[in-house]
Amino acid sequence: MIAELDSQPTPEQIDAVLEYLPIFQREDFLPVVANAWSPDGPVFFGFEYWARELSEFQMALYDNGFITSFNWPDWQEEARRLYEHPELLKSIDLETIRQLFIVHVRKERFCEGHFSSVVESGHVLLLLERLKELRDPGAVEKDRYKAVPTDEPSR
Numbered sequence: 001m002i003a004e005l006d007s008q009p010t011p012e013q014i015d016a017v018l019e020y021l022p023i024f025q026r027e028d029f030l031p032v033v034a035n036a037w038s039p040d041g042p043v044f045f046g047f048e049y050w051a052r053e054l055s056e057f058q059m060a061l062y063d064n065g066f067i068t069s070f071n072w073p074d075w076q077e078e079a080r081r082l083y084e085h086p087e088l089l090k091s092i093d094l095e096t097i098r099q100l101f102i103v104h105v106r107k108e109r110f111c112e113g114h115f116s117s118v119v120e121s122g123h124v125l126l127l128l129e130r131l132k133e134l135r136d137p138g139a140v141e142k143d144r145y146k147a148v149p150t151d152e153p154s155r
Contacts, residue, residue, distance in 0.1 A: 007065065007068070008065075008094070009064055009065040009066060009094075009098075010065075011135070013064035013065050013066075014064070014131065014135050015135070016060055016063070016064045017057075017060050017061060017064050017066060017128070017131065018128065018131060018132055018135060019060075020053070020056075020057045020060065020128065021125075021128045021129070021132060023053045023057070024119065024124055024125040024128055025125065029051070029053070030051060031050060031051055031054045031115075031116040031119040031120055032048050032049065032050060032051065032054075032113075032116045032120075033049045033050065033051050048112060048113055048116060050116060054115075054116065054119060058105060058115065061101055061105060062105075066097075066098050066101050066102075067101065067102055067105055067106075068098065068102065070098075070099060070102050072099070072102050072103045072106050072107075075099055075103060076103060076107075078099075079099070079100055079103040079104075082096070082100060083100075083118070083121075083123055086122075086123070086126055089126045089127065089130050090130065092130060093134070094131070094134055097127050097130060097131055097134075100127055101127065104118050104123075104124070
């Protein structure tokens with residue numbers, strides 16, 4: 001069952017998604033292994049073959065409460081704005097990160113290659129880096145951002 005957007009992922013769920021950050025930081029990471037092959041090399045016409053890590057990452061988003069019930073089609077223009085202006089990602093909150101992941105994962109169902117293209121562009125890396133910033137309790141100003149849950153007791 002897919003969670004609702006208003007339910008927050010636990011610290012453990014956030015950490016499970018952040019385990020993929022080093023993969024997306026690698027300069028040699030290729031999200032698509034090949035589309036299809038002929039004797040002359042790759043043939044690019046649909047049916048992408050994702051790298052194992054990309055498939056596992058998408059499953060981790062589902063398994064850890066990042067992909068939720070959300071009216072993503074109505075939010076696509078905001079997602080496009082944030083994609084086109086990556087400097088804005090420096091101040092987004094956990095809910096916005098989740099909404100962006102939802103748009104990108106769901107859009108893949110209707111536009112093959114969308115998810116791998118946002119990975120190749122560096123957008124997913126920026127989202128994971130922002131998530132890591134929010135996960136660090138010292139980096140979050142609780143009155144400015146929706147705080148990411150921490151394991152630390154409140155003071």
